[in-house]
Amino acid sequence: MPHSTSSKKLLNMFISSLNVQKKQGEWHWQWNKFYDDNKWLFTEWIYPNKLSDFKNKTVLDCGCGGGQHLNFVSPYCKSVTGIDLNTPDIARKNNKHNKNVKVIGSDLASIKLRQKFDIVYSIGVLHHTDDPSKSFNNIKKLAKKDGKVIVWVYSREGNFLNRTLIEFLKRYIFLKLPKNILWGIANSMAFLMYVPIYTIYFLPLRFLPFYEYFSNWRKLSFSRNTMNVFDKLNAPQTFFIDEKTIRNWFNKKEFSNIYISQYKGVSWRGSGTKK
Incomplete structure (x- = not known):
């Protein structure tokens, strides 16, 4: 479904989304100014997952910013949906050529979607939300059973x-x-x-x-x-996530195939398969 699908069709998938967090204009200025095309860096953040793992999958990008990561994964996916509270217009503009991309302006901590996804990822975003744990606990619900959840966040350690x-x-x-x-x-x-x-x-x-x-x-x-x-x-606000917190996110009760590692001494990579 293209990003230009009518609002009526989007609302068919979109059940409810009450914006709990305030919009932050700082991000709009930043992503109007700059576009990040370093795909190799994205592949390191999602490790040990690979772009080939996205093939023919339904994907959700939680906090898509300027839409650069949507561009990276769209050639592999069956479809990819981006969520961003602050810059959905920029993400749409930067992905107008991708027919399998759509973007929703909403809050990660409160959004509810009828659709569940094969892969849900959030790269460099959760640590900028009002409550990173609340945001994670909401987006993990959007992954299917046996679906993958992938995050990259700033670490408390090393910072x-x-x-x-x-x-x-x-x-x-x-x-x-x-x-x-x-x-x-x-x-x-x-x-x-x-x-x-x-x-x-x-x-x-x-x-x-x-x-x-x-x-x-x-x-x-x-x-x-x-x-x-x-x-x-x-960034209007930044929380630095400690090891205990990210391990609680990817707990063994809710996830299997858990992988957590520190990246370059200043951040955490985490992923797991939803039980």
Whole structure:
């Protein structure tokens, strides 16, 4: 079903969605400004799952943002539905060429759909919701029995500087600045970070903070790295998920084939098959 399907047909699938969380305009500015086309990074976030696992599956993208991940999976899927509270218009625009994509503007924590999906994923989004556990507990209901749930979230472990210094500066300074100025600051910060990343972080000093994480910077463009910095400064709220929490999400009572691993020392990858 194409994304341009009439609202009447969408409502046939869409039972109810009361927006509990407030819309955040910061994301609209960000995804109008930038588009992420790094498919390889997406494949690392969903590991050990592969894009080939999406073949002929019905898929739900929870927090589709600018719609870039919809573009990655749509060639493989039977159909893919994106949900986003803040930027569904941008996701639709960026996927207008994909006939098996549709996008719904709604809240992950409260959305209810008649349809259940073979694969439900949320990449880099749950930690920005008002209550990440509430959001996860809602989206897992949208997976079929024997369906797959996949998430990638920021970890509490390995993020001391982000949890303290960056979050403090963001709350009291960065979020109050005009976005064009904040984008300029992100560019400057990214530029300055290249000095240690291409010098001291080339040495085998694994005790350094963000050592694994910065290895990815050397694989990405300056523009993509600037967007990454901007994302840290622009997100209205960020919760850092600890290991206990993500293991509670993927508990053995509700899931089988559970896989949880830390990614680059600063985030968690989690997936499981719904019982």
